[in-house]
Amino acid sequence: MLRVVPENSDQLVPLNPAAPDDNSASLKSRPLFGLDAPALATVLAGEGEPIWRAKQISEAIYCQYITEISSVTTLSLDLRQKLASHGWQIGRPAIAKTFQSTDGTERYLVQCRPGDATTVETVWMPEGDDGEAGDGTDNEPSVAPPFPARSEGRVGKKAGALEPSHNNSETNPWRRATICVSSQVGCAVNCQFCLTAKLGLQRNLTAGEIAGQVVAVLDRHAVRVGRDRVNLVFMGMGEPFLNYDNFMAAVRLLVEEVGLSPQRMTVSTSGIVPGIERFAQEPSELRPKLAISLNAPNDHIRAVIMPINRKWPIWTIMDAVRGINLRPRERITFEYVLLGGVTDRPEDARQLARLVRRTGLPAKVNLIAWNPGPGIAYATPDPASVADFQKTLIADGIPAYIRQPRGRDIFAACGQLKRTIEG
Ligand code: SF4
Incomplete structure (x- = not known):
């Protein structure tokens, strides 16, 4: 049962210790998806098999998007049958329902585990700018540097190859795309403008459930890692830094096993200072x-x-962010939701520009006109005031970009994710 955060609560809702944070209690089967190469090697050793077969399984489930052990033909039939008879299955999260927007955005309800009704939301945005505009990373490689765990035989580019991403319009109807990923079921942070907050926190997602959303969507769109330009934003349901270990384990899977570049991933936090310090x-x-x-x-x-700002005010956040050793050309992004009459006034823009300058950080501001949601009494600012806000920031020397709302008609836009089933 969902625990709804009380209105105007100034407290984080603690994760219920009884809430399942691992998959041991509720799973009868044994999922391989979510295990990295060393963990897969341990599984194989336990089955009396050579550990080098871990690489074959990793490539099958993370690179070739295979979802059934019986289809992993690089393994002998005997081994496939043995693994299945011992309860092992791939167990990748699966897209249970799809909502399609008129702008090409797709919102998915992703079933986290086979036989489990829990779903989270994941969004695919073809041509989505994911707020990257102007942050200097557009020409970053789209595949990760080589890791020992990865090798040849992938669906996409041979692992370890480093090359700039390119236009893939010859093969796909989109030039680039962004996947918005959830890290928790619901959220405890209680931002007053966010529909997801109305759910409260149900539970943390495991690393496999976080990475599984990505692989399920890559599979749906036949994305070839290394050829196609895909960005990830961890900005879906939940606060990633309140599920830090699973979030980073998912990133490790996506980098080391799937082959995506961390420089094409962005994680958004509401300002969880201990998480930022670990991240640094x-x-x-x-x-x-x-x-x-x-x-x-x-x-x-x-x-x-x-x-949550009462716990970690703005300057404690900025101090933590300054501890990050940024890569060349990397900037910190400040997301700024404009609430009509509350945060979109000219004096707000001037004060924001001063604040960003005072941080001394290489930074940019992404402006997002608030997306309306049922039961939330804020107003969407008119486009002219959004444009004026941007102009003020730019005039004060702050790079500022307006993020166009994506998938508003299917409740896929920022702050709208609430497992709504309205079409
Ligand atoms: S905006 Fe993000 S951190 Fe805030 S309540 Fe919504 S999902 Fe949680």
């Missing part, structure tokens, strides 16, 4: 880019619309 310690070959969901020009307004 991650090696650059694994660390995604960081976006701070700022949304207000000062602590006073932010504490009202984001109660």
